[in-house]
Amino acid sequence: MTTSQGACVQSPIDIAEFEAILLARKQDLLEILALRNANIKDLHASSLTDDSDVISAQIQGELDSLIIEKYTLELAEIEASLQKIIDNTYGICEMCDDTISKERLTIKPHARFCITCRELYEKNQPKS
Ligand SMILES: [Zn+2]
The missing domain is CATH 1.10.287 (Helix Hairpins)
Known part of the structure; x- marks a missing residue:
């Protein structure tokens, strides 16, 4: 599984x-x-x-x-x-309420977003 x-x-x-x-x-x-x-x-x-x-x-x-x-x-x-x-x-994404994968939490235990929302979020961040 x-x-x-x-x-x-x-x-x-x-x-x-x-x-x-x-x-x-x-x-x-x-x-x-x-x-x-x-x-x-x-x-x-x-x-x-x-x-x-x-x-x-x-x-x-x-x-x-x-x-x-x-x-x-x-x-x-x-x-x-x-x-x-x-x-x-x-472990719940702040944007879409989906569960954040265990793999992602292992890498970043304080992750706020699931991987999909993280990518969206980063795209909308002004690059400095
Ligand atoms: Zn999400």
């Missing part, structure tokens, strides 16, 4: 398994964010006098900000997925 054609039976996914993955990832992200935020604080606290130090500190600071932004976004998605587990809607 490998095809999901026809029957509208949801393929059983082990929610507890995905919850554990999500919680572990959340913990990682919180640690990364705490570290990066500490870096930025250090940067602001240190009084740099040399111009090249100031520039490299600025570059590092911008990099940290970008990384923080990226991980904060991922963290929010993970929080939303954990909330879905509580709400019993985990």
